[in-house]
């Protein structure tokens with residue numbers, strides 16, 4: 001189908017399509033979102049107001065089930081950071097949208113004052129469907145009802161109660177390939193923007209749709225084959241297949257970077273109970289309820305996801321990932337996987353980003369609202385978020401708000417967004433990314449943990465972070481999973497062939513870097529116009545003075561080095 005721009009206005013109850021503007025044609029995913037924001041959203045706009053727009057943009061090579069490359073980007077001016085935001089997810093939304101010819105879906109217009117709506121998209125166009133019965137429902141029940149209503153083959157992007165409450169830690173949740181609402185556009189509060197327009201879900205019925213055309217199918221297939229071969233040969237692919245992202249728990253702990261008790265230590269005494277090895281052993285002992293290697297989207301050969309269940313055969317959550325194990329486990333001093341899994345399920349059902357929720361709970365524990373290690377008390381606080389009590393709204397607006405209200409100074413955020421499960425005092429390259437990324441603290445913007453460097457050396461991190469940030473901005477524009485980088489890094493020419501095979505643009509071997517730089521330049525321009533200055537590219541002052549046990553390291557990367565991180569011309 002011809003790729004077009006789709007627009008939806010809930011207040012006006014209108015959905016229409018437009019030609020793709022020439023300046024948007026060579027963009028996709030994260031890069032396209034940055035372009036649309038620059039073109040259509042005033043950078044100083046109120047993120048929760050009518051001038052902001054919520055944008056879905058599938059990556060540029062989405063549509064042909066290239067392994068791990070069918071991701072969906074969602075972006076807007078973030079209600080959490082106040083800056084540009086792109087948050088991408090696996091699952092099936094990206095593939096379904098491309099098969100309907102959706103280059104971008106833009107939710108815009110006045111904020112409706114009543115109703116709860118579902119946006120239904122199919123080959124005939126789009127329409128709004130009343131959905132009052134879904135108001136206040138959790139993500140899992142919402143997914144189930146929509147599948148019953150619209151059939152089991154649709155794609156769905158939905159919000160839970162947190163999004164309806166317009167909380168800044170609210171996510172958007174997508175169906176995985178098994179129709180589980182499990183894959184989240186987690187970061188930056190994108191769910192709050194669906195809630196602001198009273199949109200509970202987008203349902204994508206791609207029946208009658210088609211794969212996007214290939215200008216040179218032979219070239220595309222050659223690029224796909226080269227990439228897949230290198231991906232399968234990479235040793236990290238096997239590690240992620242066998243242990244999932246949880247493999248990083250022991251690695252981070254050994255580096256003294258595993259967030260523990262609200263980022264007061266980088267070592268957790270119970271790490272052996274929540275590590276990738278522990279998770280694998282637990283799942284192997286529970287074959288009736290667990291799947292140690294699961295693909296979030298059709299065609300993914302890495303299969304880093306999992307299904308985690310209990311000893312008595314009950315499914316607990318899918319997936320159970322390292323970031324949640326860190327922020328909801330060690331960060332809250334909770335050392336058993338069943339408790340972490342149940343909290344993860346609850347966070348998913350409420351529709352929250354588990355990183356932001358775990359960080360806010362860590363701040364709450366430090367403030368004495370509950371004892372570190374008390375999973376039941378953490379669950380009770382999460383129910384306050386679901387109910388929208390004053391305390392629940394404070395926590396649901398993220399760690400920075402919780403820290404201000406509760407009077408806690410040790411708040412692990414950059415640009416108002418919670419740090420992922422890598423303490424930047426012990427993995428300083430990722431700290432540089434947290435500080436300087438236009439996205440705020442976001443490990444997927446440029447993770448450096450796998451680099452063979454001294455992670456404590458403040459002088460060795462700038463180029464590392466810069467390279468990682470450029471590559472990730474490129475991958476996020478292509479629609480590639482972060483782990484697809486294992487293959488692309490070795491498969492010289494694969495991205496060139498995939499793009500030239502799909503579009504015939506004649507791009508060269510440096511295309512990924514060109515795309516990444518162009519994307520970052522647009523994002524930086526948006527943030528500058530929104531009022532960001534170099535003073536925003538900093539980590540919290542306490543991280544520069546408070547030593548992190550056991551390395552007793554502080555974040556001591558020079559400010560002038562931070563300021564040159566994203567300079568390249």
Ligand code: SF4
Pocket residue numbers: 068069090091294295296297300301302303304305481482483
């Ligand atoms: S590697 Fe994991 S996160 Fe990436 S696409 Fe595959 S299952 Fe999804």
